[in-house]
Amino acid sequence: MAALVVIGSSLVHVVQAQTPQTARTELTRQDLGDSVHEVVQTRVNFSPGAAFPAHSHHGVEVAYVLEGTLEYRLEGKNPITLRAGQSLFIPSGTHHSARNVGEGEASELATYFVEKGKPLVELAK
16 A cells, blocks of 8 residues: 555656646836836746646736747637747737747746736636
């Protein structure tokens, strides 16, 4: 029985290690001076095959692909694939998702002009 627990525990760690991941790092957050809005800039890293689920923001986003190939899906639009050096404007409140469709790592620089005091990311329901 103890051997099964150890094997089961090891399998959980292997599955977790193989699960594609995204990591968001906030780079800057600055008041825009109107007491209502702020600019937030983040780097989002995507391991191969990783996706960030459908979500929206309380303001606009400009996504700039730093490396790799990312597919974006915006509600009501056809999917768009961007490579390093390309960017995309995402209107306020638009549900969207991003997925690494390339062979290796991918990352984007995301710049948001959003309402202060609101969550930066709201997952779609």
